[in-house]
Amino acid sequence: MRKILIVLLVYVAGPACPAAVMAQDNPPHFRHDYAHTLVMKMFLAKPDGKGGSMVNMNFEQALALVKQVDALTLQMPKIIYLVGATYNGHDDRYPAFFEINGKLKRPQDTSAVQSLVWLMQEARKYHTTVSLHINMTEAYDNSPLWNTYVKEDLISRNADGSMMVTGNYNDHKAYQINYRNEWEKGYAQKRIDSLLKVLPQLKEAGTIHIDAWIARENKGAYESLVMEAAYQKKIAAYWISKGIDPTSEWAMDYMTGLVPYYWHFNHRTQQDFLKVPAEVVTGGHFNPDLKQSDFGLEFLFGTSMYGENLFPGALNNRGKDNWQEAFCRDFYLYTVQYDYLNRLKRLRVEGTGSNRIAYFSNGVKVSLGDSTVYEGTRNLRTGSTVCFPVDWRKDNSLVAFSLRETWFNYQVPVSWKAVRTATVFIVEQTGLKKWKTIAVTGQQFSLELKPGIPVLLVPGKL
Structure with missing residues (x-):
């Protein structure tokens, strides 16, 4: 300090x-x-x-x-x-x-x-x-x-x-x-x-x-x-x-x-x-x-x-009631991606300066120029909109977060291949609050995100 x-x-x-x-x-x-x-x-x-x-x-x-x-x-x-x-x-x-x-x-x-x-x-x-x-x-x-x-x-x-x-x-x-x-x-x-x-x-x-x-x-x-x-x-x-x-x-x-x-x-x-x-x-x-x-x-x-x-x-x-928003911003935009990338092998970096792209195992690439993260063809991040696996939970869940109100279409991971529905929970300081159930169709789902509000998606039973 x-x-x-x-x-x-x-x-x-x-x-x-x-x-x-x-x-x-x-x-x-x-x-x-x-x-x-x-x-x-x-x-x-x-x-x-x-x-x-x-x-x-x-x-x-x-x-x-x-x-x-x-x-x-x-x-x-x-x-x-x-x-x-x-x-x-x-x-x-x-x-x-x-x-x-x-x-x-x-x-x-x-x-x-x-x-x-x-x-x-x-x-x-x-x-x-x-x-x-x-x-x-x-x-x-x-x-x-x-x-x-x-x-x-x-x-x-x-x-x-x-x-x-x-x-x-x-x-x-x-x-x-x-x-x-x-x-x-x-x-x-x-x-x-x-x-x-x-x-x-x-x-x-x-x-x-x-x-x-x-x-x-x-x-x-x-x-x-x-x-x-x-x-x-x-x-x-x-x-x-x-x-x-x-x-x-x-x-x-x-x-x-x-x-x-x-x-x-x-x-x-x-x-x-x-x-x-x-x-x-x-x-x-x-x-x-x-x-x-x-x-x-x-x-x-x-x-x-x-x-x-x-x-x-x-x-x-x-105060006691005005810190959670900033905390969630840092955790879901930084730490969740940090945890995800730390589970992969670092392979190489191509390009220079702001045009660099980092390559990892499992076909993951991180592009600095457009602030994107891809796993093969699956987009995990674009700018301040993210959707990453939450591997530490051991329940095959995903977390989504954005700083802006947005609808986004998400291609689900292979582990969700047989999943047809997912339960969406709002993450709050008192725990998870059930929001709704969404359909998973054609290996994708659509979800509306509210600014600064993290949500957890738990796959339905196979």
Whole structure:
């Protein structure tokens, strides 16, 4: 969550990416299938500047939102990382992250930890894994670990010997942790182990999000960025040894095989997408602030959504009743296509610039110039009108959505060969609402779509 990092990781530390060999032949094993999971953050709290916490959403409110999101996403598998769940909120007291924010607890619970465990357990009923958003890069002078990190020389230094400052958050300077020293002296391992003692349920969640996880040169110790990246990889491997997938903010080539998911997927090239399948590494979205990015890749290969910027709360100036429309727009125009394309083998791209066409297995082609997706002769998308299979439901259903009012004729997939009718449901935050039954004639159906209203089509009995 570093909006100021516009220069970001266009450096690639460490050896060349081994993806071309690893990706196709022996993909790494992760606890979650990120290529077919909607990964989001949920902003809970931040310091109020007065020694307290400004709460955007507590644990009880978070579960209510989880329920609604599960309905709107048709029970797609989801991971939600809680931002600001420790101390007084986001960017507070790092490198410590061992105390759950008391302002977020339920009144009936004896501790915030108990409330958080309740949320994690209840969310599973709604196809959602809840975990934490933490930071392993920064140290603040208000942290209970500050004196230790200074004394043990765990802060990287500038060429003049001064401690390296990378930003200022909540009126406190953020100092760069030295990954090599922290690892060699055992403090990185101790931090991870201490968090797991406070919240052992993280092992069951099997995932953690590490914010702003960046390697930087330690000039004061004549230590290269490549060296720091090597120790960063050791920390990632340590998380994995505990049964937890580390995910992070910015894409890092040298972490291929260790980090399966990035919040911002900028810096990936067309060749990267072709060489490295989504099951090895994938990402949420391209940060629009990074203007030099090849944004056409999002449509060509599929992109998911952030979600956090759409949830209700003071942070986004969205009320409880005016966030669903924007959420559905992103989910049905982006994530559904992302999930579909991630199930296919990426073959090649022809053309250049805005005239590129990406080719996949099963005769699928995605054309950037006219914003279309075809599976053979079947049109799955034209502009903002889409109709894709919903494979995660395992019921052979389709979902249709458009930003404009339209009638469209849809050629059904082979799996619908013997289908004669389909039941159409309107997707709402409270669940599915039956709308009507339509005929399937000559392997096609016609359907009227209302702007911004997703519908689920379930085939009749064969």
